[in-house]
Amino acid sequence: MVETRARRRALTHRVRRGRFGGAARAAGGLRRRRRRHPKHRSLQRPGAELATGRRRLHGGGRGPVPHRVSATAATGRRTAGADGATARGRGRQYRDRLYAAPKNTNVQLLWYRTDLVAEPPQTWAEMIRTAQQLQAQGRTHRILTMGARYEGLVVLYNTLVASVGGRILNDAGDEVVLDEGAVQALELLKRFATSGVTSPSLSNAVEDPVRLEFQDGGGAFQLSWPYVYPALQEGAPELAPRVSRAGD
Structure with missing residues (x-):
């Protein structure tokens, strides 16, 4: 018994002096901090980092x-x-x-060629009709946008739903409603994809290939993000003055 107590005291002494390296010293320090602050449970409970971050905000951080x-x-x-x-x-x-x-x-915009179209179309049907007229004239006519099965197609469908006043979810966002407008948007998406004025690679199209196709003069319209214009100014400065966006 005496020998056991002596060995325990020796081990404790060696831990405190750092004989077992950094991990043992850290463990010993953690135990000491818990003993000094028995009510301070942030060392033990999940979410302590969030609470600490809030205290820093309140106590002089950002x-x-x-x-x-x-x-x-x-x-x-x-x-x-x-x-x-x-x-x-x-x-x-x-x-x-x-x-x-x-x-x-960051919102989706309609970019169009001012040397091909005098005014931007006001409806989806008008845009498809204008593109078909350009096609019949043998001119650049394609409507370029993202159609691959990822975020790009979801955004395109959401845009169509919003443009016809439809709804996918209720106001609280916790129940699917899919009203008549949402169904109408699906019909419009089908018409758009089968109209003959989109890229043959529509079902695989993602942002940058779409941007580059328009930048290379392959489209009359482009549904995409604001970043495409500064990229156009840098990559095709001769084309940039002939490109505008709906609403300008």
Whole structure:
């Protein structure tokens, strides 16, 4: 018994002096911190990092978003109903102050060739009809966009649904509704894909190949993101002055 106690004391002494390396010293320090702060459970409970991060925000780390900016963010148009907006805001707020907000938005735009089309089409049907007229004249006519089975096709369908006033989900975003507008958008997507004025590779098309095809003069219209124009200015500066976007 005496020998066992002596060996235990010797082992403890060696751990405290660091004879067993960094891992043992770290374990010993962790135990000491727990003993010093028995009520401080952040060393043990999941989510402690989040709580610590919030304390840092409140205690002099990064400050909240200025009121003039947070007011704009709170009244922005990117809402799917009151419940959805509240859920998104809660994840960016701490103690009713906003600590994170999007710096910019990224929306799909209709780009078109001004040397081929005097004014941008106002409807999908008008765009398809205009492209078919250009095709009949033997001119550049294709409508280029993303049709592969990934995010690009989802965005295209969402755009079609929104343009006809349809809905896929309810306001709370927790129930599928698929109203008549959503069905009409599917019919419009089918007409678009089978109209003969899209790229033969539509079902495999993703962002950059679409951008490059338009940049190389292969399309009259392009449904894509804002980044394509600065890329066009750099890659095809002679074409860029003849390209505009709907709404300008």
